[in-house]
Amino acid sequence: MVNYATAAIDKTSVMRGLVSTKRVPLGSEVYNRLLETLYDEAAALDERRFDDWVAYLEQDLIYTAPLRLTRNGPNKDRDVVRTMKHFDENYGSILMRTGRLAKSAWAEDPPSRTRRFVTNVRVAESETAGEYEVVSYLYVERSRMDNPENETISAERRDIWRLVDGAYKLARREIIVDQSTLGMSNFAIFL
Amino acid sequence: MLHNAGLTLSDGTTLDDLINRDMNEVSLRVMNDKELYELEMERVFARTWLLLGHESEIPKAGDYVMRDMAEDNVIVSRDRSGEIHVMLNVCPHRGMKVCTAEAGNAHAHRCIYHGWAFRADGSFIGAPIEKEQMHGSKRSKDELGLKKARVHLYGGLIFATWNKDLSFEDYLGDAKFYLDQLFCRTDNGLEMLGPPQRFVLPCNWKIPGEQSGSDGFHTLTLHRSLMEGGIMGGTAESIYDTAPGMYGVDLSVPQGHTLRCLEAAQTFKMFADVSFEGKSTEERLNLLPPPGITKDLIPQLFKNLSEDQVKQLANIPPQVGGMFPNILIAFIFAPRMDGGASGALSLHTYVPKGPDKVEFVNFIFAEKDAPEDVKRDMLQNAIWSTGTSGTIEQDDADTWPQIMRNSRGHMSKTITLKYQALHGHERPEGWVGGGDLYPGFTKDDTQWAWWMAYYNMMADA
Numbered sequence: 001m002v003n004y005a006t007a008a009i010d011k012t013s014v015m016r017g018l019v020s021t022k023r024v025p026l027g028s029e030v031y032n033r034l035l036e037t038l039y040d041e042a043a044a045l046d047e048r049r050f051d052d053w054v055a056y057l058e059q060d061l062i063y064t065a066p067l068r069l070t071r072n073g074p075n076k077d078r079d080v081v082r083t084m085k086h087f088d089e090n091y092g093s094i095l096m097r098t099g100r101l102a103k104s105a106w107a108e109d110p111p112s113r114t115r116r117f118v119t120n121v122r123v124a125e126s127e128t129a130g131e132y133e134v135v136s137y138l139y140v141e142r143s144r145m146d147n148p149e150n151e152t153i154s155a156e157r158r159d160i161w162r163l164v165d166g167a168y169k170l171a172r173r174e175i176i177v178d179q180s181t182l183g184m185s186n187f188a189i190f191l
Numbered sequence: 192m193l194h195n196a197g198l199t200l201s202d203g204t205t206l207d208d209l210i211n212r213d214m215n216e217v218s219l220r221v222m223n224d225k226e227l228y229e230l231e232m233e234r235v236f237a238r239t240w241l242l243l244g245h246e247s248e249i250p251k252a253g254d255y256v257m258r259d260m261a262e263d264n265v266i267v268s269r270d271r272s273g274e275i276h277v278m279l280n281v282c283p284h285r286g287m288k289v290c291t292a293e294a295g296n297a298h299a300h301r302c303i304y305h306g307w308a309f310r311a312d313g314s315f316i317g318a319p320i321e322k323e324q325m326h327g328s329k330r331s332k333d334e335l336g337l338k339k340a341r342v343h344l345y346g347g348l349i350f351a352t353w354n355k356d357l358s359f360e361d362y363l364g365d366a367k368f369y370l371d372q373l374f375c376r377t378d379n380g381l382e383m384l385g386p387p388q389r390f391v392l393p394c395n396w397k398i399p400g401e402q403s404g405s406d407g408f409h410t411l412t413l414h415r416s417l418m419e420g421g422i423m424g425g426t427a428e429s430i431y432d433t434a435p436g437m438y439g440v441d442l443s444v445p446q447g448h449t450l451r452c453l454e455a456a457q458t459f460k461m462f463a464d465v466s467f468e469g470k471s472t473e474e475r476l477n478l479l480p481p482p483g484i485t486k487d488l489i490p491q492l493f494k495n496l497s498e499d500q501v502k503q504l505a506n507i508p509p510q511v512g513g514m515f516p517n518i519l520i521a522f523i524f525a526p527r528m529d530g531g532a533s534g535a536l537s538l539h540t541y542v543p544k545g546p547d548k549v550e551f552v553n554f555i556f557a558e559k560d561a562p563e564d565v566k567r568d569m570l571q572n573a574i575w576s577t578g579t580s581g582t583i584e585q586d587d588a589d590t591w592p593q594i595m596r597n598s599r600g601h602m603s604k605t606i607t608l609k610y611q612a613l614h615g616h617e618r619p620e621g622w623v624g625g626g627d628l629y630p631g632f633t634k635d636d637t638q639w640a641w642w643m644a645y646y647n648m649m650a651d652a
Contacts, residue, residue, distance in 0.1 A: 065580075067386055072292040084385025084555065086579040088571045092529065096420070096575075100582055103427070104415040107585035145593065180293060181550060182390035186588040187580035 017135045017156070020124035024132065031123050034134055034161055037168045042116040045190055050098040053190070058162060058171040063089040065155075065175035065191065080176060086187055087175065097190075107188035113143040114189060130163040131171065138175070138191060142184065151184045153177060155191060197650030200226050210646050215639055216607035222395040223598035227649075228546040235516050235648050236261035240343065240350040240362045242518050242540050243267050245383040245554065246275060247347060253296040253311055256386070259550070260351060261543050265340065266290050266300065267349055270311040275344065277351035278313035278337035284326075289337065294386060313337040346374025347381055348538075365625030366448040366514070372504045373522050373536075376484075377491045381536070382559040384570045387552045388578040392588055394595035396517055396543040397645070399551070401608075402587065403513030403520075403541070404641025405441055405449035407633030408612075413586050422526050424460045434632070435459075440507060440619060441629040441637045447515025447644025449637035452507045455479055461526045461533075467506070472498075475505040482510065482524050482534035483569065485561055499623040512637075515644045517541040525572035532568035537577040547595060551588065553578035610635040610642065 024030050037056070044052040057063075065086040071079045089097070101108055120137040135158050142151045160172035175191045198206040209218045209227075221227060243258040244267055255268035257280060264280040266289070282289045287304040290297075299316060301308040306319040307326065315335040318325035326335055340351040343359040350359065363370065374381060392399075402409070410417070411430055419427040423435040439453040455462045456479070467475050476489045481504050484492065492501050503509075512520045517540050525535040536556040541549050555573040557566040576583045597603045612634045616627040629636040 067388065069386060070291070070293045071295065073295070075292070075295055081386055084388065084570075085574055086388060088574045093571075093575060096528070097582060100416045100420065103419045105582070105586065106413060107589040144589075145596075147592075147596075180389065182388075182579060184390065185392050185592060186390070186585040188585040188589070 017158075018122055018124045018133055020126055020133050022125040024123035024125060030132065031121075034123055034132060034168055035121055037161065038118045038121060038134070038136060041170075042118050046114050046116055048101075048111060050101060054095065054098055056168075056170050057091060057094060058164070058169045059091045060171060061089070061091045061094065061173075062171075063087060063094060063173045063175075065177060065187070068177055068180045070180050079180075086177065086182070087191075101188075105188065107186055110145070112189060115141045117141075126160060132161050132163075132168075134159040134161050140189070140191065142189065144185075153179070153182070153184050153191065157191070197652050198230065200224070206646060206650055210642060211607065212643075212646070214607075215610040215613065215635070217610070217642055218604070219594075219598050219606045219608060220604040222398055222595060223546060223604065225546050228395075228543070230649060231543070232261055234651065235645070236543065237353045238648065239354065239357065239516060240352045240359060242514070242538065243277060243349045243351055244387075245347050245381060245556070246344060246349060247380075247382045247559065248294075248386070249275070251296065253298045254294075255290065255297060255300075255311070256294045257290055257292065259542050260340065260353070262545075264288065265351070266313075266337070267351075268297075268311040271298070274312070275342055275349060276312045277340040277342050277349070278309075279340075281338070282307055283315075283335055283337065284318070307335075309337050313339050346371075348374060362446060364444045364446045364448070366444045366446065366450070368500065368624040369442070369450050369452070369503075369509045369626075370448075370514075371496060372481075372500050372509060373520065376495050376504070377488055377558045377560055378495065379559040381556045382566075384555045384557055384566060384573075387554045389550060389552050390579055390588075391544060391548055391550050392592055393547060394549055394591040395546055395598070396541045396549040398591040398594050399519070399539075399541040399549060399587070400513075400517050401638055401641055402591075403449075403518065403539075404447070404515075405443070405451045405512045405633070405637035407437060407439075407441065407451050407511075408635075410436055413590060414583055416582065416586075421460060424458060424463050437633050438631060439633065440622070441614075441633055442624070442626040443629075443637045443640030444626045445640075445644065445647075447641050448513065449640060450509040450512030450520070451633060451637075452503070452509045453511075454507050455524055459524055459526055462524070472502050472505045476501075481505070481508040482522050483536045483556075483558055483561070484534075485532070485558075485565055487562075488558060488560060491560070503624065513641070515641060516648075517543075521577055523576070525569075525576055527568065527572065531571075532565040533572070534569055535572040535576050536569065537573050539577070551578070610639040613639065 067081040067084045069079050069081050117139040118136050122135045124133045126133050138155045140153045156176040158174045161168040162171045209221050241260050249269045252271045265277050266280045267277050280288050280290050282302040284307045289300045289302045299308050308316040313336045315332045343350045417423050418430045436458040441451050443449040456465050510523050519539040521537045526533050538554045540552045544550050557569045614629040614634045619630045
């Protein structure tokens with residue numbers, strides 16, 4: 001294991017937003033289309049239309065959620081730990097998960113009622129033509145059973161969306177959750 | 192009627208009212224009672240050995256991680272001589288956390304409040320402005336160190352206790368024969384693959400705790416999706432006829448540790464055609480290595496374990512179980528559809544955070560000497576099955592809070608939990624290990640043994 005206590009500073013573990021400097025401005029056609037896609041994706045998940053959601057996913061998808069750790073001093077910004085994850089998914093494992101949700105997945109049967117709020121969307125052109133870095137903030141309210149208190153989660157999502165046959169498809173998503181100890185009972189929902 | 196008057200709550204309820212040893216029933220009230228919870232902190236969690244992590248997390252001098260012994264926050268650190276220490280993360284000056292990070296490296300921990308400083312072994316260095324002697328004159332520096340727990344390393348796992356008397360050997364008891372097969376089987380032992388996943392569930396620690404007492408039966412229904420996914424031997428339609436994974440040898444020891452020993456060929460579809468008839472232990476291991484073991488590591492098993500231990504690991508390995516009070520063991524086959532390395536090694540602790548909250552801490556391992564691609568697959572297997580997003584444990588994490596919700600009802604809490612499907616101790620022919628053994632269909636015996644360990648600790652004032 002990489003010693004997360006003492007490892008030299010790894011740039012990939014320093015929290016930051018967009019990497020590319022080729023910004024796609026707010027209000028541009030590409031930005032608007034991607035924003036619309038993020039809203040549509042959130043609606044598909046909130047409405048539990050998993051087939052529709054999977055249709056947004058590329059087959060080379062990498063979908064992960066690294067751990068956050070509370071760090072201090074010289075390590076204070078090295079709080080994203082990728083040696084361990086809450087999600088470590090590929091296209092096949094996502095199909096396994098959505099397939100399970102269609103059958104006896106008691107964690108979501110009866111289902112949660114969810115609202116995904118997607119904001120602070122920033123877009124830039126990636127090095128590969130037709131691919132865009134899309135960074136967004138995500139806030140999820142999850143209502144479970146008769147519990148009057150929702151479980152919530154806030155996160156930043158760092159995505160690569162790829163233009164395929166005139167539609168944007170998700171090729172990469174890294175979910176940077178804000179809690180080191182999650183207040184959500186499980187991740188039986190997608191983020 | 193058995194009698195033990197060691198515990199009486201303020202309303203007159205006794206431990207025997209809560210845990211009926213004649214009927215093998217436990218009142219649902221035990222899951223939601225503040226008074227009982229405070230007694231558990233004193234009589235169980237301050238008295239027994241608790242799992243905090245693994246030495247592979249803190250390999251270098253000064254490395255530390257922050258962990259919890261029930262609601263007591265502790266620093267787990269390695270000093271200059273390589274020794275591991277566990278001490279309260281409470282400044283003896285004004286009660287501030289001395290260490291504010293979950294992990295790092297420091298040869299001295301200096302409290303940010305007034306600057307009292309402590310070495311990696313917990314000893315007091317001093318307070319700022321030495322000439323003014325700001326630690327006072329009534330206590331010597333020797334008295335002002337961080338409060339230390341006793342530490343024991345077992346297979347590299349870091350255990351600690353506040354109990355001055357309980358030896359680790361007495362804590363393990365006859366479970367050692369079986370646990371060695373999981374934790375002490377290779378030359379360089381286990382490696383933790385990253386910091387633990389942590390999440391909080393709104394339920395009492397004993398709800399996941401008693402399930403960790405080797406509840407095998409719930410697999411058929413709560414984890415029905417395992418059958419539907421085609422991993423277990425059987426389909427969703429035939430699960431009650433074939434009952435995959437339900438037959439094996441369950442075992443318990445009086446300390447409350449329990450295990451389920453399962454033959455892979457009887458449990459998982461992918462192994463169903465493997466014939467062990469007339470095969471030697473070594474041939475069996477090569478045909479089907481136990482979870483987490485690669486063929487290259489098989490010679491190490493013979494080196495580190497007794498012949499009897501290797502034989503059991505080859506034939507009917509311990510796969511799931513628990514260590515009292517709050518550890519779950521899942522060293523399981525995790526068949527992959529893509530042909531990758533099959534096996535997931537997870538340990539959980541269910542750390543009490545109040546009568547109605549528990550922190551689920553998921554530690555994920557591989558053998559240190561396993562190839563990197565195997566470790567990579569095993570990490571992914573463990574994430575897919577266990578912990579935060581694990582498709583098995585999602586369902587557990589959603590069930591336990593609903594039991595908790597019921598424990599609040601005035602009438603509901605009078606309902607008793609039933610542990611009456613009992614097999615009774617029966618030693619299978621040729622079985623070598625100790626403990627109480629329950630061969631055949633998994634029943635309630637081990638969970639009742641878990642409650643008896645709880646009863647005995649709680650009754651002992």
